[in-house]
Amino acid sequence: MRASRAGVLAAVGAIGVTLGATTAAAQAPRTVREFGAPVNPMLEGWYRNPDGTATILVGFFNPNLTQTVELPVGDLNRFSPGPEDRGQPTHFPPGRSWGILTIQVPGDFDGDLTWTLTANDQPASIPVHLRPPYFVEPFKDAANNNEPPTIRFAPDGEGFTGPPVGIARTMTARVGTPVELRVWTSDVKPEAEPEGFANPFVVVKALTLRWHLHRGPADVAFAEPVQEFEDSADQNPTTTATFSAPGEYWLRAEALDETGVGGSGFQCCWTSAIVQVTVSP
Numbered sequence: 001m002r003a004s005r006a007g008v009l010a011a012v013g014a015i016g017v018t019l020g021a022t023t024a025a026a027q028a029p030r031t032v033r034e035f036g037a038p039v040n041p042m043l044e045g046w047y048r049n050p051d052g053t054a055t056i057l058v059g060f061f062n063p064n065l066t067q068t069v070e071l072p073v074g075d076l077n078r079f080s081p082g083p084e085d086r087g088q089p090t091h092f093p094p095g096r097s098w099g100i101l102t103i104q105v106p107g108d109f110d111g112d113l114t115w116t117l118t119a120n121d122q123p124a125s126i127p128v129h130l131r132p133p134y135f136v137e138p139f140k141d142a143a144n145n146n147e148p149p150t151i152r153f154a155p156d157g158e159g160f161t162g163p164p165v166g167i168a169r170t171m172t173a174r175v176g177t178p179v180e181l182r183v184w185t186s187d188v189k190p191e192a193e194p195e196g197f198a199n200p201f202v203v204v205k206a207l208t209l210r211w212h213l214h215r216g217p218a219d220v221a222f223a224e225p226v227q228e229f230e231d232s233a234d235q236n237p238t239t240t241a242t243f244s245a246p247g248e249y250w251l252r253a254e255a256l257d258e259t260g261v262g263g264s265g266f267q268c269c270w271t272s273a274i275v276q277v278t279v280s281p
Contacts, residue, residue, distance in 0.1 A: 041124060048107070057138070058099075058100070068091070075118070171276070209255050248277070
């Protein structure tokens with residue numbers, strides 16, 4: 001089964017009708033504002049794994065234009081029931097962040113699992129599930145055989161494609177000393193552009209690499225948080241990260257092809273991988 005682009009849009013449009021008041025508000029974000037709004041968890045969809053299990057994909061929307069929200073795991077940022085910590089972010093910059101977390105569940109999962117965020121004293125939650133309208137295919141677009149870019153952290157290292165699963169790389173660093181972040185990328189291009197997909201008013205690069213803070217006790221300064229390339233041939237983008245306090249940080253490397261952020265909302269074709277950095281004084 002494959003969710004078409006039209007089907008995905010229809011499903012998203014129906015959310016406000018099918019969900020309760022709290023979850024509807026989370027899935028259908030309110031108008032942006034300068035600050036003071038809740039941060040909305042978002043259910044992106046789910047997909048099957050070769051071993052018969054399923055993976056649920058979630059993101060978030062922070063409608064506050066000038067407010068980056070920090071929500072430590074616990075009462076303000078939790079999954080329930082079960083473990084509160086499932087690898088979710090604690091750092092929520094303004095805007096929409098697609099597919100920043102995956103949760104593996106049994107293939108017949110029909111349980112009650114909810115992600116709740118409480119920002120600015122306003123809780124917002126979303127249930128996660130395996131309902132058919134939310135089925136997605138993040139590893140290949142059946143319309144044109146496009147696939148996500150591949151990220152490697154060494155020339156001959158393991159390749160990571162699609163949504164983030166676990167920790168892709170571990171590193172160490174010292175406070176105030178820039179640490180090099182180097183990746184190697186490759187990409188499979190689509191056979192044809194889907195009809196009605198191209199936007200003549202938007203210039204999209206063949207490959208974009210972005211770095212994000214996912215978790216951490218303090219800010220991180222990236223020398224080049226966004227790097228864009230005209231050619232999707234194999235690239236070796238390098239930047240640095242400087243940490244302002246000791247502790248454990250999770251960084252997210254995100255590689256986008258011409259489909260853009262979040263696959264322009266259709267979950268293919270982009271890749272995210274988590275880098276864990278232990279920072280000493």
